[in-house]
Amino acid sequence: MLSTNGKYGIIISKLPVMQTGLTGIMTRHFPEYELTYCRSQEELTLLQLRRADVVIADISGDYRNPRATLEQYYSLLSQYRGIHWIFLVSRPLYPVAVELLMRPESTLLSDREPIEGVIGAIRAGSERAERISQTLLAPEPQDMEEGYESCVLLTLSERKVLRLIGKGWGINQIASLLQKSNKTVSAQKNSAMRRLALRSNAEMYAWINSTHGMRELNLISAYGEPEEWKRTPQRDTSLSSKSA
Known part of the structure; x- marks a missing residue:
């Protein structure tokens, strides 16, 4: 820029x-x-x-x-x-x-x-x-957050998709890694957003980067990151922020 x-x-x-x-x-x-x-x-x-x-x-x-x-x-x-x-x-x-x-x-x-x-x-x-x-x-709403965490359950597939998005992967890259179609990956991302009551990609990014989201997706770990997530995606120039 x-x-x-x-x-x-x-x-x-x-x-x-x-x-x-x-x-x-x-x-x-x-x-x-x-x-x-x-x-x-x-x-x-x-x-x-x-x-x-x-x-x-x-x-x-x-x-x-x-x-x-x-x-x-x-x-x-x-x-x-x-x-x-x-x-x-x-x-x-x-x-x-x-x-x-x-x-x-x-x-x-x-x-x-x-x-x-x-x-x-x-x-x-x-x-x-x-x-x-x-x-x-502002005081942290502990009670509300604890209740929120207990009632939101993502499936393993939804969790994997959101976590890879949080690591900087695009839809095409995620589909290739998980050996699924782009349509399936997009559907799992949208399903996760519905469970979390997120209405836009911007809200999804904010949730992923929140303390709750990082903990839920294990983006930050005091013991390092699991080996399965250490692979760095190749840059996909065909993707835009909308595809994430």
Whole structure:
């Protein structure tokens, strides 16, 4: 994506589904930004940081050594104060994020943040954006979530399809891996969305990336990922975000 106004943004996430979602937001609402992507802060270059106007960092999945990850971001915040840093934070990481990442140039959003919240934070910029979003400050509805989890049962096939979508696979790739037709895979994806009361692909991506969705699909595991899911899909240039 080429910028005509010289604005530059960086998206950091280990999850392909999060990169896809954030790219969609930026493309639609902020087409003036040129974007670059990283899986972690270790991949950032000095040139990227010197050019950046905004960095959107998804730290919702860094459970293994969260303090070390956030301390590295703290160091970057101290060095590059001209950047608006937007962090997507999960509930377990919230206390550490407040301790290390709360700065005048940073904004903390929930990993369940509505799209409007992300758009508003980017549009407001570092000077006018809320330091912590209301979504992150609101009490977590434990009872409701526990009841919700207990009543939603995905079939094994539906779970496999959603998990592969969360790993960045497209419908054609999933069909090839599972030795099913594209029609069958699409039907299983749609069936899973109906069970979860999800009305659009955007809502599906948000659920997959939520704490509940990642736990339900085992996208983040403290013991590493099962071998069957470590295979990296070959890029399928015929697919668009709609096919996922």
